Amino acid sequence: RIYIGKEGRTKVQSVLGKIDYAKISDSAQSEIPGVVESIIIKNEKRFVDYLNNAQSLTPRIHALELIPGIGKTYMHVIIQEREKKPFESFSDIENRTGLKEPMRHISKRILEEISGETRMNLFVKR
Template identity: 45%
Template sequence: MQSYNKDDTKEEYVRVLDYLPYGHPSDTRPVYQKRPVIQAIGEEHLSLLEIVPKKGKKADPYDRLYVGRGLRDVADYVKRRISYDDLTNAAKMELLNVIEEIVKDNEGRFIEFFNKSDSITPRFHHLEIIPGIGKKLMWKIIEERNKSPFTSFKDIEARVTTLYHPEKLIARRIEEEIREDNIKYRTFVKPFVKQTEFKKS
């Protein structure tokens, strides 16, 4: 499982979930005081973020935005990290599909999970946190990776013929870790801790 430190919410790139031209509905300030916000998920740490765009800029779901240090095209600054409950209904509807896109675009990173995961307890293997993977599939995955490491999601499907769309299963687990505060054996997403807004940078 991952270990976390205070810098683990820093993201370089995000994928857009929703664009709110009049700010978040929970913001009770007068409309003239509000700025548009973007709800997005980070590619590296899978943190949910609220981003203030530059004046005159907007974003659409699935857009990839740079939010790291230096020149940014769309993002003005990252306002804060948010929880699943802070997402709009539209963002929640897009979340799983956007996560799946991130997983597919970072295939090697998630293939490592299938190749290197180990037992968590004497009776429970790390592979079993993935929805749809029980003991039988777990042992088949271990048997195949012991022959040679997996190289892609297609390679996993070809060699473990009863495991379909492993990228979708990984995405479902990530969504669960984002959605559920008290999930056991958290692996991919740092637990959400409510915080004050980030300083503009």
């Protein structure tokens, strides 16, 4: 990892801008899923907290529904379980809700957002 903020950069002289997913090489695109999963694993608490605090985005759409593999049924189960007690880890979510591999579902959503396939972004800043 390299720090690219405005102050205190040591290895990067300047940042020219952000690059679109379509403009990076095929080999770089194939590396992204593994990198995203490792980031999710390292920041598990942050993503579990997101699931604990996710709210409705519009009167018809809940933020949890936008994650692939989580429809209305799992959304209601997650909301009921988190009201009883907040989730502590991905394995806790898996055991209490029956949702298999929640990390993979979040990873799919992040990859969709990176590739620009979504209208609303939950995790990726544009």
